[in-house]
Amino acid sequence: MACPLEQALAVVVATFHKYSGKEGDKYKLNKAELQELLLKELPSFSKQTSEASLQQLMNSLDCNSDSEVDFQEYVTFLACMAMMCNDFFRELPDKMPRKKFGVLALGEPPVPLCRSRAGPGSASLGTLEVLSLVVSLILAAIAATSSFIYR
Template sequence: MKKVSTLTNAMVSLTEVFHKYSGKEGDKNKLSKGELKALFKAELGDMLNDPKDPAAVDKFMKELDVNKDGEVDFEEFSILFAALTMSCNEFFETKGK
């Protein structure tokens, strides 16, 4: 069996994490505010100052919900992770200098 690449694994993992939390409160292909909060708390608690802070979740929800339907779809979710990945890259570039 052919070994899957690191990048392919990362894409699969991102998709799996999204679907692990989506659909518990409604549309299976979108994250509600509560689902987004649960995802942040469990998956990003070490990167965020206070993932339990309702104001922080409200801010992320407002910024991510581009189409203003009150939920975050996979495309909107992907934008967040692109931005976080860019921030991580900047951190490591700065740290290496």
């Protein structure tokens, strides 16, 4: 039997291919496929998603400007989400999901992974806007590092 991390990697790959190629290139997600993946597989992060937020995320993920998200761009997105979750749990250790046999214990209420820290009456960014910003910053850092390394 595969270990939990091996299972998680298989799920990451299988989930991408479950939604990619329904329309067009079978190895890439177009905007509609990305939206379907977000709504069905990441509902806690994508509920109340506006069209503008989705377009902003798509633009941030689409490094090669082909109007689609390939597997590398998708994995970058998931890595950014994992980093945000890690930061959340590091700041609020009492919200860390308890584990039982390598998975969340059944019957536990879901933990909100991202929430606004804005005060009353102030504007706050939605989850996808924050993710889009984080992805943009990380991709810019990767591009800067890559150009420095390969000079």
